[in-house]
Each structure stands twice: as C-alpha cells, then as structure tokens.
Amino acid sequence: MITRKLSLAAAVVTATALTLTACGGGETPSADLSTINVMAPFLEAQPPTPDGAVQQKLEELTGKDVNITWTPNASYEDKMNITLASSEIPHVLVVQSKSPGFVKNAEAGAFWDLTDKLDEYPNLKTTFPEVQNNASVNGKVYGIFRARGPMRAAVMFRQDWLDKLGLKAPETTEDLYNVAKAFTEQDPDGNGQDDTWGITIPKWGALGSNSPYDIIEEWYGAGNRWTEKDGKLIPSFETEEFLEANRFVKKMLDEKLINPDFATFDGTKWNEPFFNGKGGIIVDVDSRVSVLINLFKQANPNDFENKVGFVGNLKGPDGELNAHPTDGYSGFLAIPKTSVRTEAELKTVLEFLNTMNGKEVATLFNNGIEGVNFAVEDGKAATIKPETPEGKVVNTDIKSYAQLGTNVTGNNFYPVKQASDYEQKVFDKRVEVMAEDLKSAVYNPAAAFVSPTYVAKGAQLDNIVADARIKYLAGQIDEQGLKDAIKLWKTSGGDKVQEEINKLWQDSK
Amino acid sequence: MSQLTDALASNIGAGDGAGTESGQGKAKKPAKPPKVPRGKFSIHLAHYKWLYLLLLPGVLYFAVFRYAPMYGVSIAFKDYVPFLGVNASPWVGFQQFQDFFANPDFGRLLGNTLILAFLSLGIAFPLTIVLALLLNEVRLSILKRTVQTLVYIPHFLSWTIVASLSFLLFALDFGPLFLFINNVLGTDIDFLSDPAWFRPLIVLQDIWKNTGWGTIIFLAALATVDQDQYEAAIIDGAGRFRRVWHITLPGIRSTIIVMLILAIGQMLNTGFEQIYLMTNALNRGVAEVFDTYVYFVGITQGAYSYSTAVGLFKSLVGIVLIFGTNALAKRFNQSGLF
Numbered sequence: 085m086i087t088r089k090l091s092l093a094a095a096v097v098t099a100t101a102l103t104l105t106a107c108g109g110g111e112t113p114s115a116d117l118s119t120i121n122v123m124a125p126f127l128e129a130q131p132p133t134p135d136g137a138v139q140q141k142l143e144e145l146t147g148k149d150v151n152i153t154w155t156p157n158a159s160y161e162d163k164m165n166i167t168l169a170s171s172e173i174p175h176v177l178v179v180q181s182k183s184p185g186f187v188k189n190a191e192a193g194a195f196w197d198l199t200d201k202l203d204e205y206p207n208l209k210t211t212f213p214e215v216q217n218n219a220s221v222n223g224k225v226y227g228i229f230r231a232r233g234p235m236r237a238a239v240m241f242r243q244d245w246l247d248k249l250g251l252k253a254p255e256t257t258e259d260l261y262n263v264a265k266a267f268t269e270q271d272p273d274g275n276g277q278d279d280t281w282g283i284t285i286p287k288w289g290a291l292g293s294n295s296p297y298d299i300i301e302e303w304y305g306a307g308n309r310w311t312e313k314d315g316k317l318i319p320s321f322e323t324e325e326f327l328e329a330n331r332f333v334k335k336m337l338d339e340k341l342i343n344p345d346f347a348t349f350d351g352t353k354w355n356e357p358f359f360n361g362k363g364g365i366i367v368d369v370d371s372r373v374s375v376l377i378n379l380f381k382q383a384n385p386n387d388f389e390n391k392v393g394f395v396g397n398l399k400g401p402d403g404e405l406n407a408h409p410t411d412g413y414s415g416f417l418a419i420p421k422t423s424v425r426t427e428a429e430l431k432t433v434l435e436f437l438n439t440m441n442g443k444e445v446a447t448l449f450n451n452g453i454e455g456v457n458f459a460v461e462d463g464k465a466a467t468i469k470p471e472t473p474e475g476k477v478v479n480t481d482i483k484s485y486a487q488l489g490t491n492v493t494g495n496n497f498y499p500v501k502q503a504s505d506y507e508q509k510v511f512d513k514r515v516e517v518m519a520e521d522l523k524s525a526v527y528n529p530a531a532a533f534v535s536p537t538y539v540a541k542g543a544q545l546d547n548i549v550a551d552a553r554i555k556y557l558a559g560q561i562d563e564q565g566l567k568d569a570i571k572l573w574k575t576s577g578g579d580k581v582q583e584e585i586n587k588l589w590q591d592s593k
Numbered sequence: 594m595s596q597l598t599d600a601l602a603s604n605i606g607a608g609d610g611a612g613t614e615s616g617q618g619k620a621k622k623p624a625k626p627p628k629v630p631r632g633k634f635s636i637h638l639a640h641y642k643w644l645y646l647l648l649l650p651g652v653l654y655f656a657v658f659r660y661a662p663m664y665g666v667s668i669a670f671k672d673y674v675p676f677l678g679v680n681a682s683p684w685v686g687f688q689q690f691q692d693f694f695a696n697p698d699f700g701r702l703l704g705n706t707l708i709l710a711f712l713s714l715g716i717a718f719p720l721t722i723v724l725a726l727l728l729n730e731v732r733l734s735i736l737k738r739t740v741q742t743l744v745y746i747p748h749f750l751s752w753t754i755v756a757s758l759s760f761l762l763f764a765l766d767f768g769p770l771f772l773f774i775n776n777v778l779g780t781d782i783d784f785l786s787d788p789a790w791f792r793p794l795i796v797l798q799d800i801w802k803n804t805g806w807g808t809i810i811f812l813a814a815l816a817t818v819d820q821d822q823y824e825a826a827i828i829d830g831a832g833r834f835r836r837v838w839h840i841t842l843p844g845i846r847s848t849i850i851v852m853l854i855l856a857i858g859q860m861l862n863t864g865f866e867q868i869y870l871m872t873n874a875l876n877r878g879v880a881e882v883f884d885t886y887v888y889f890v891g892i893t894q895g896a897y898s899y900s901t902a903v904g905l906f907k908s909l910v911g912i913v914l915i916f917g918t919n920a921l922a923k924r925f926n927q928s929g930l931f
Contacts, residue, residue, distance in 0.1 A: 184895045193676070345786075544894075
C-alpha cells in the first residue's frame with residue numbers, strides 16, 4: 085500500500101522534473117542578420133581573444149557583428165553534431181570533412197545547396213572547379229571549400245648525413261631504399277655506434293590519410309584511394325602495385341631501415357628522431373621542412389643551414405612519376421537551413437562570406453594587420469621584429485582565424501617573407517618543386533562520390549585493410565593474409581561500395 | 594569508483610530504511626504518536642513530510658540525471674539524424690540490433706569483452722581481498738598506514754598517465770621493463786604491439802591502479818570482525834592461516850558477496866579510456882571491446898543509433914548479470930544485494 089503511494093509520489097516528482105527540463109530549451113535566435121554566428125575549430129592551445137584586434141578589424145571590414153564559437157579541434161565533429169541537434173545553430177558552420185555524420189545531415193536537408201548560387205559572387209566563384217567538385221557530395225556543393233595546396237608530399241632527409249656519406253638526394257623509390265640503408269648501416273652521425281635508422285614512420289595507418297604508406301603506394305602506381313582499371317574504378321589496394329609497394333616497405337622494415345615501433349610510434353613526436361639524429365628520413369607534407377629547419381635553428385641559430393634536405397615525389401620502379409596530391413581542400417563552410425531560413429537571408433550570409441574571401445579579410449586572416457605584426461617588403465609580408473605585445477596577440481590569433489579562410493580564388497594575400505635568406509631560398513624551392521610535381525599528380529577519381537554503404541560502414545570496412553596492412557608489415561600475417569583481408573573487405577560490404585561508386589562515376593560522365 | 598559510490602549509496606539507503614522501520618515500530622505502540630491513518634495519501638504525506646523532504650533531493654537527482662536522459666535511448670530504435678532531432682528521425686524498430694548481431698564483429702567484441710571482464714573478475718577482484726587481508730594482518734600501525742597510502746595513490750592517476758607510463762616502460766628497444774624482461778628471458782617481445790600481451794598488460798595496469806583503492810571497503814568490513822573470536826581461536830591453538838580462513842573470511846563474507854555482485858554488474862564496463870589508449874593496429878583484434886566500438890562507430894562515424902543499440906545491449910547484459918548473481922547468492926543461502 086505504502087509502496088504504491090510512494091511510487092505515485094515519485095512519479096509526480098519525476099513528471100515535474102521532466103517538465104522543468106523540457107522548458108530549458110527553446111529560444112530560437114532572432115532572424116536579425118546584423119550578427120553572424122560562426123562555429124569554427126581552433127588548433128592552437130588557446131582560442132583567439134574575443135575582443136582582440138583581429139576580431140575588431142574583421143567586424144569593421146565585414147560590417148557585421150561576427151560571433152565566433154571557437155571549438156577545440158579534437159572534439160569538433162562531436163560538437164558540430166550536438167550543435168546541429170540543438171536550437172542554437174550558427175549561420176556559418178565549418179565542416180571539416182565529408183564525414184558520415186555530415187553526409188547524413190546534409191541529405192536530410194540540414195544545409196543549403198549552393199551548387200548554382202556561388203557564381204554570382206566574385207570571391208566565391210572558384211578558380212579551382214575540380215577541387216570544388218571533390219568537396220561536393222555527388223556533385224552537390226554544400227559549402228565553400230577551404231583550399232589547401234594539393235601537392236604537399238615530400239621526402240625530407242638529414243642533408244648533413246647525406247653529404248657525409250657522399251650520397252645524392254633520392255629521385256626514385258630505389259634511391260630512397262639506398263639512402264635509408266646507408267643511413268642505417270654506414271654510421272652517418274659518425275659516433276661509431278649502430279644507433280641510427282633510415283625512415284621514421286608514425287602509427288598513422290588509416291587508409292587515405294596521406295600517410296607514408298599511402299604516398300609510397302601512389303609512387304608505385306597503386307593510385308589515390310581509387311584507380312581506373314579496365315573501364316572500372318577499383319580501390320587502390322586491389323592493385324598489384326599496392327602489394328608491390330608494401331613488399332618494398334616490408335623489405336625496409338625487415339632490414340631495420342625503418343623504426344621498429346612504427347605501429348605504436350606517436351605522430352606528435354615525429355620530428356624528434358630526425359632532430360636528435362636517430363632516424364634520418366621523413367616522408368610527409370613539405371611544410372614539415374620549415375618546422376624541421378626551425379628546430380635546428382632554435383637549437384643553434386649559428387649552424388642550422390644544410391641540416392635539412394628535401395625532394396618532392398619519387399619515381400616508382402617503372403620510372404614513372406605518380407605524384408601524390410591531396411583532394412585540395414580541408415573541409416568547407418556550410419550554411420545551415422535552420423538558422424538561415426530564407427533566400428534573402430542566404431544572400432546576406434553569402435555576401436558576408438564574399439567579403440570574408442576578399443583581399444582585405446584574406447590578408448587579415450593570413451598576414452595579420454599591417455603595421456602591427458607585419459610590414460610589406462618587396463610584395464611580401466615580413467613579420468615585425470622585435471614582436472610588440474599587440475603584434476604577438478595578432479600573430480597568435482591569426483593562426484585560428486586562418487581556419488575561416490577559404491581562398492577559393494587563390495591566395496589573395498601577401499606571401500610570407502621567411503626569416504632569413506636561407507629559409508627564403510628553401511621556401512622558394514619548395515614552391516617550385518611542388519608546382520613541378522603537380523603536373524604529374526594522380527588524383528582520386530572518386531573524391532566527389534559518397535556511397536551510401538560507405539557512409540554506413542566505410543570506416544569499419546577500411547579498418548580491415550588498414551590493420552591488415554600494418555600486420556603484414558609487422559610480420560604478423562603473410563601476403564596471403566593481406567589478400568584475405570582485402571577479400572574480407574569486399575565480402576563485408578566493399579563490393580557494394582565499389583558498385584555504388586562506379587554507378588556514381590558513370591552517372592557523372 | 595562508481596562501484597564504490599553505488600555501494601556507499603546503497604549502504605546509506607539501507608540505513609534510512611532501518612530508521613523508518615524503527616519509527617514505524619514505535620508508532621504501532623498505542624502510546625505517544627497516534628496511529629497513522631492509512632486511508633488518505635495527503636494525510637500520510639503530511640505525517641511523514643520531513644522524511645519525504647529528505648527523500649526529495651535523491652528522487653530529483655535520479656529523475657533529472659538518470660531517468661530523463663533515458664528518453665534518448667529511443668534513438669536505438671530509430672535512424673537518428675541530428676538535424677532532424679530525436680522525434681522526427683524515422684523509426685526503424687529493431688533494425689539496428691539486427692545489424693549488430695549479424696555483424697561479423699559481434700562475436701569478436703563479445704569474446705574480447707567477456708575475456709577481459711572475467712580476467713579482471715578472476716584476478717583483480719580476489720587480489721583486492723588478499724591485499725586487504727595482508728594489510729589487516731600488519732600489526733605495526735605506521736607501516737600499515739604508509740603502505741595503505743602508497744597503494745591508494747595510483748588510483749588518483751588518470752588512465753592517460755598510466756598508459757604513458759606503460760609506453761615508456763615497455764618502449765621497444767629502450768624501455769627499462771622491455772629491456773629487463775627480454776634480457777632475463779632471452780626473448781624479443783614487443784609488449785605494446787604483441788596481441789598476446791595485450792590482456793596481461795591491461796590486467797596488470799588494472800591491478801596496479803585499482804587494487805589498493807578497492808581494499809578500503811574490505812578493510813572497513815575487517816574492522817567489524819569480532820575480536821573475541823580471534824582470542825578464542827588463539828587459545829584453541831589456531832595459527833594465522835586458520836584464523837584467516839575460519840574467522841576473518843566468514844566474517845566479511847557478506848561484504849565480499851555484495852562487492853562481487855556490484856563488480857559483476859560493472860563487468861562489461863571494461864573501461865573505455867584504458868583500452869582505447871592501449872589499442873593499436875596490431876592488437877586491435879583482441880583489444881576492441883563494446884566500449885571502444887561504441888566510440889569508434891558512434892562518435893567518429895556518426896552512427897548514433899547503431900552505437901546506442903550496442904550500448905543498450907551491453908546494459909541489458911549487465912542487468913541480467915546483476916540479477917543472476919543476486920539470485921545465485923540467495924540460492925546458496927547467502928544474503929544477496931536486494
């Protein structure tokens with residue numbers, strides 16, 4: 085008896101509590117677009133100062149109150165999904181990739197389809213239509229892509245070691261093997277001990293993550309995620325070249341030319357063995373060259389030149405150069421329909437974004453404020469030294485604001501003047517080498533296609549092959565085991581993915 | 594940690610219940626407080642208003658933070674799209690569960706989870722009791738306190754730190770433990786990536802971090818064992834082990850059973866952080882458990898409905914385990930948890 089009444093009391097209390105929580109939500113943001121709400125990730129230790137000089141200048145240039153919600157990069161995707169489910173949706177949302185979560189939301193109608201709308205805006209009408217297509221969902225453009233240099237793959241090596249051993253910079257994968265072998269066996273640091281290795285590889289193993297494996301496979305001619313064979317698209321790991329490339333990596337591993345803890349080595353420590361004189365080669369994006377040079381410069385400002393050498397993409401065993409490009413973008417700025425409800429509002433937001441991608445704001449985001457943190461010297465932006473307190477804030481803040489830059493019409497800002505003649509020389513060479521490699525780039529033919537099966541379980545599927553690749557290299561399974569894993573990929577749903585991708589590919593022709 | 598708070602909460606709850614009962618016992622006497630009229634709820638409420646007021650914060654807590662969020666569980670039966678919201682997402686019934694059970698990963702996940710759970714239950718749980726018994730036998734107070742504090746400390750380190758320590762100690766070619774063990778045994782084992790060493794490492798970390806903390810409740814129970822029985826046993830000529838076996842262990846039997854039931858209820862919570870941090874491409878085959886799978890599929894792939902279904906399945910198994918152990922405990926003539 086008493087228990088029944090108790091439970092009744094509990095039910096009443098619960099119901100009240102539920103009503104209370106339900107009342108907590110609500111409050112739709114007003115449709116007044118004098119304020120533009122933006123959600124963006126930040127990769128620095130701290131988000132920018134909300135009333136800092138960059139923010140003020142941005143509001144001055146765009147004529148809007150810009151309210152940016154800076155969200156830590158590591159949890160950005162979660163926060164984005166939670167935000168979309170909430171009632172406080174920003175007008176402009178940085179979407180980092182065509183993740184399954186994004187695709188689902190987009191197909192449910194969460195974002196404006198901008199395919200036919202961007203051409204009216206001079207700063208949004210892209211000069212790289214193929215990249216815009218890569219960033220689309222089966223041809224539908226849901227956002228303004230954030231352009232990134234498509235050609236970034238490079239081989240970095242200890243120039244001082246190379247000179248000491250009297251070797252030449254590698255041009256082919258065969259040369260890479262020889263240099264790695266010499267770095268391992270010929271005591272390049274001259275300390276009389278067998279304590280060096282050739283290439284350092286971190287634990288990045290996911291497919292299509294521009295990891296050293298992906299890059300070497302592409303050099304071998306396996307293609308870039310997908311490749312055309314007999315009039316059909318097949319995943320690059322189904323090619324013979326994929327197996328050949330991994331045999332090559334395995335050979336280097338077996339001969340201890342690669343760090344043995346490659347499956348567990350933390351990617352954030354990638355520079356350490358290079359700098360400390362343990363592992364002499366890194367295969368990664370070319371911007372790491374500057375990072376490495378800076379490490380040596382900080383350690384010894386008087387002797388940092390000629391420590392870091394680099395070349396671009398390497399020729400494969402068949403003598404052909406298959407350079408590894410990225411898809412040319414890093415996410416995009418999308419406009420949610422729930423916050424921007426009418427075509428008129430959309431126009432306002434697009435005009436705002438048009439200003440954001442103009443020369444003035446692009447300069448602000450990438451160079452900073454002239455006279456505060458940089459000065460223009462021979463058409464280049466030179467950092468003002470010594471750094472003033474104001475300049476320091478601007479220098480730190482723009483690293484985050486650059487996340488909002490799209491540069492879909494090319495770089496409308498000053499190239500950065502490097503700190504010394506040597507660094508300027510290296511920088512210019514990087515630009516030159518990458519431009520040359522771009523001519524031999526082999527793109528992912530399926531970048532624009534989103535297959536429903538892949539959305540549902542692509543990451544699990546890809547893990548099958550990615551893990552098998554590492555297991556094969558570590559010697560846990562043999563080549564047959566790797567082939568079996570590829571078969572498992574096909575039977576677990578990969579066949580369907582392939583079918584869907586091919587259909588989308590045929591339709592797009 | 595949550596086990597402990599649950600246990601404490603249930604103890605406190607039990608105390609409250611006892612208080613109410615004794616109150617009622619008094620009420621039955623014809624003397625001071627008049628007999629509670631049982632007919633009207635409002636009168637009943639008025640009579641016990643202070644007790645109900647005491648109850649209110651607890652009920653509110655459970656209602657707001659434990660029951661209200663359960664509304665979200667409904668997405669396990671839907672194809673949830675954040676943009677559409679919980680209500681508007683299409684209803685798919687048991688589709689997510691079917692997909693999960695038909696998935697080739699299912700058997701592997703269940704196996705990995707159960708093996709880790711039983712290892713932790715079979716090794717870490719008895720060790721806690723053994724450590725508590727050992728501490729209890731230490732007569733030198735200062736030594737006992739020092740050791741106690743020392744074994745508690747690891748509990749306050751986060752898993753991130755424990756994992757980093759392990760990475761340093763077992764680092765390939767230069768970790769001190771890597772070098773020591775491999776030199777002594779003459780082997781060449783990479784503990785961090787060898788799948789055969791994943792489970793031992795996890796259990797070792799678990800023991801190192803949590804055993805000391807787990808002794809607290811047993812030590813409290815040990816303090817309540819009747820000292821006269823020990824004296825009697827000494828006079829009868831019982832040695833230390835006899836005393837432990839015949840007096841101490843039976844004395845804390847009910848605590849052991851309560852803790853065991855709680856541990857079994859938590860069994861499938863293999864600890865996301867610990868396992869996630871120790872997983873890599875080479876050991877994923879044995880490392881992936883329900884918790885990490887839910888994160889991988891749900892958070893990184895945005896399959897919220899699917900991963901909710903997986904989580905819900907895990908909770909159901911947990912409930913079955915709790916009731917099962919409780920029934921078993923009762924059957925063997927022990928007091929269960931409820």
